[in-house]
Amino acid sequence: MTVRAPGRGQMHLAVCLPGVGGAAVGAGPRAGSPVEFSSFERLARTAERGLFDFLFVAEGLPLGEHVEGVHDPDEAGRPEPVTVLDALAAVTERIGLAATADAAFDEPYGLARRFATLDHLSGGRAAWHMVTSADASTGENFRRGGCLDPAERYPRAAEFLDAARELWDSWTPDGVSRPFSCRGRHFDIAGEFGVPRSPQGRPVVIQAGDSEQGREFAASAADVVLTRHRSLDAGRAFHADVKGRLAKYGRAPGDLKIMPGVTIVLGDTAAEAREKAAVIGRQQVSPQHAILALERIWGTDLSSYDPDGPLPDFDPVPASVLAQGQVRTADPVKVAERWRALSRAGGLSIRQTVIEASGRDSLVGTPQSVADVLDSFVREGAADGFVLVPHPIPGGLDEFVDRVVPLLQERGAFRTRYAGTTLRSHLGLGEPVWTG
Ligand SMILES: Cc1cc2nc3c(=O)[nH]c(=O)nc-3n(C[C@H](O)[C@H](O)[C@H](O)COP(=O)(O)O)c2cc1C
Known part of the structure; x- marks a missing residue:
C-alpha cells in the first residue's frame, strides 16, 4: 500500500441529498422526514465530521409527474435547495454547500443574488449545481408553454452563467459596485447588482452533462463535473475526454474535478x-x-x-x-x-x-473493499472524487464516515483535516480572476 503525502492525489468527497422518491429520503422504515430540518442537519453534520468537501442538494422541479398528475404520493415534498442550505450554513462551519438550480427556468439576477447571499452567510462555502432541464412537466410548472427546445439548453446555460459571473464581478474586490449590462439572445438585462462581492468571489460551479454539448460546456466553465460513469474503463474514458478539452480554454487538468455519483452499501462481510x-x-x-x-x-x-x-x-x-x-x-x-x-x-x-x-451502480462490500475501489478509481485516473448517495437518509452516511473514511485517511487518500475555510480551498481550486 502506498501512502500519499497529504493533499497529493487525495480524493474529494461529497454527499448527495437526492430529494424524494425511489432512491431517496422517504424510502425504507429507518428513513427520516424528507422535509424536517433535523434530517438535513444530521446529514450535514455527519458529512462535516467526515471532512467532506460538500453536501449537494439535488433538485427536480416536477413532483414525479407522470401521464396525469403526481404518480406517487411518496414523491410529494421537495424543499427548495438554497433555502435549506442557508439554514445549514448556520449549523456547520467548513463543509461546502451545493444547491441545484435550473438554468432553463431560473433568471440570472435572482439566482446570482441567492448564491452570493449563501456564499456570504456560509463564509465562502456556496456552490451552484447548474442543470438545464428539458423536462416538459417542469415547463408546465412555469407556464412557459412546455419545455425549452433541447437544442437551446446549453446555449441558454452558457449565456446564463456569463450573466451570473458578470453580476458577481460587478462589485470590485475592494467593495465598489459598478453597473452591469448583459445583452444576449436569452437575457437582456442591465442595472446594479444588490449583493457585495462574496468571500469566494464567485460560488463554485458544478455541472453534470454527459452529452457532447454538456461535456464541452463543463470543460469551458465548470469547476466540478458529476457523472454516472461508474466502471473503471468508462470513468477513465470520460475523465480523459473531459480533461482533454480543458487546454483549449486555457485551463489545467486540476481546474476541473470529476466526481461520479455512487451508492455505497457496507457490510461486515461481502x-x-x-x-x-x-x-x-x-x-x-x-x-x-x-x-x-x-x-x-x-x-x-x-x-x-x-x-x-x-x-x-x-x-x-x-x-x-x-x-x-x-x-x-x-x-x-x-x-x-x-x-x-x-x-x-x-x-x-x-x-x-x-x-x-x-442497483448496478452501487458499490457493495466491506469497508476495506469499498475503500480499495474508491482509491483505485482516483489512482487510475477514473475520478477525482465521489458524490455518495447514502441510504437511508439521514442516517445512512454514519457508517461510511465511521468505517471507510479512517481507512482512506490511513493510506493518505483523504484529508485528515480541513486545510482552508472555503469550498474552493477544499477542492484545491484557485481564486477566480476578477474580470470587472
Ligand atoms: C450525479 C448526478 C446528479 C444529478 N443531479 C441532478 C439534479 O439534481 N437535477 C437535475 O435536474 N438533473 C440532475 N442530473 C442530470 C444532469 O444535470 C443532466 O441533465 C444529465 O446528466 C444529462 O445531461 P446531458 O443532456 O448533457 O447529457 C444529475 C446527473 C448526475 C450524473
Whole structure:
C-alpha cells in the first residue's frame, strides 16, 4: 500500500441529498422526514465530521409527474435547495454547500443574488449545481408553454452563467459596485447588482452533462463535473475526454474535478453487504415504481402489467407523449434490450429487473473493499472524487464516515483535516480572476 503525502492525489468527497422518491429520503422504515430540518442537519453534520468537501442538494422541479398528475404520493415534498442550505450554513462551519438550480427556468439576477447571499452567510462555502432541464412537466410548472427546445439548453446555460459571473464581478474586490449590462439572445438585462462581492468571489460551479454539448460546456466553465460513469474503463474514458478539452480554454487538468455519483452499501462481510443491498433495492423499488421505471423506458402506458410478471415483448415507443421532454442519457431501445437480457439471464420479473438494473451502480462490500475501489478509481485516473448517495437518509452516511473514511485517511487518500475555510480551498481550486 502506498501512502500519499497529504493533499497529493487525495480524493474529494461529497454527499448527495437526492430529494424524494425511489432512491431517496422517504424510502425504507429507518428513513427520516424528507422535509424536517433535523434530517438535513444530521446529514450535514455527519458529512462535516467526515471532512467532506460538500453536501449537494439535488433538485427536480416536477413532483414525479407522470401521464396525469403526481404518480406517487411518496414523491410529494421537495424543499427548495438554497433555502435549506442557508439554514445549514448556520449549523456547520467548513463543509461546502451545493444547491441545484435550473438554468432553463431560473433568471440570472435572482439566482446570482441567492448564491452570493449563501456564499456570504456560509463564509465562502456556496456552490451552484447548474442543470438545464428539458423536462416538459417542469415547463408546465412555469407556464412557459412546455419545455425549452433541447437544442437551446446549453446555449441558454452558457449565456446564463456569463450573466451570473458578470453580476458577481460587478462589485470590485475592494467593495465598489459598478453597473452591469448583459445583452444576449436569452437575457437582456442591465442595472446594479444588490449583493457585495462574496468571500469566494464567485460560488463554485458544478455541472453534470454527459452529452457532447454538456461535456464541452463543463470543460469551458465548470469547476466540478458529476457523472454516472461508474466502471473503471468508462470513468477513465470520460475523465480523459473531459480533461482533454480543458487546454483549449486555457485551463489545467486540476481546474476541473470529476466526481461520479455512487451508492455505497457496507457490510461486515461481502455476503452481508449483498444481503443489505437486496433489502434496500426492494425498499427503493416498490411495485408501483417498477412499472413507472418501465414506462419511462418504453414510453407507453404499462399500468396493466404485473410487476411480478415478465417484461413487455415489444420495443419502446419512439418519441411518445410519455417520453416527451425527458432528459435521456441512453437510447431507450438499447436500455430495453439490456433489461430483457438481464431478465432472461436471471429469470427476473419486471420488479426484480428494475431492482437489478438500478442497483448496478452501487458499490457493495466491506469497508476495506469499498475503500480499495474508491482509491483505485482516483489512482487510475477514473475520478477525482465521489458524490455518495447514502441510504437511508439521514442516517445512512454514519457508517461510511465511521468505517471507510479512517481507512482512506490511513493510506493518505483523504484529508485528515480541513486545510482552508472555503469550498474552493477544499477542492484545491484557485481564486477566480476578477474580470470587472
Ligand atoms: C450525479 C448526478 C446528479 C444529478 N443531479 C441532478 C439534479 O439534481 N437535477 C437535475 O435536474 N438533473 C440532475 N442530473 C442530470 C444532469 O444535470 C443532466 O441533465 C444529465 O446528466 C444529462 O445531461 P446531458 O443532456 O448533457 O447529457 C444529475 C446527473 C448526475 C450524473
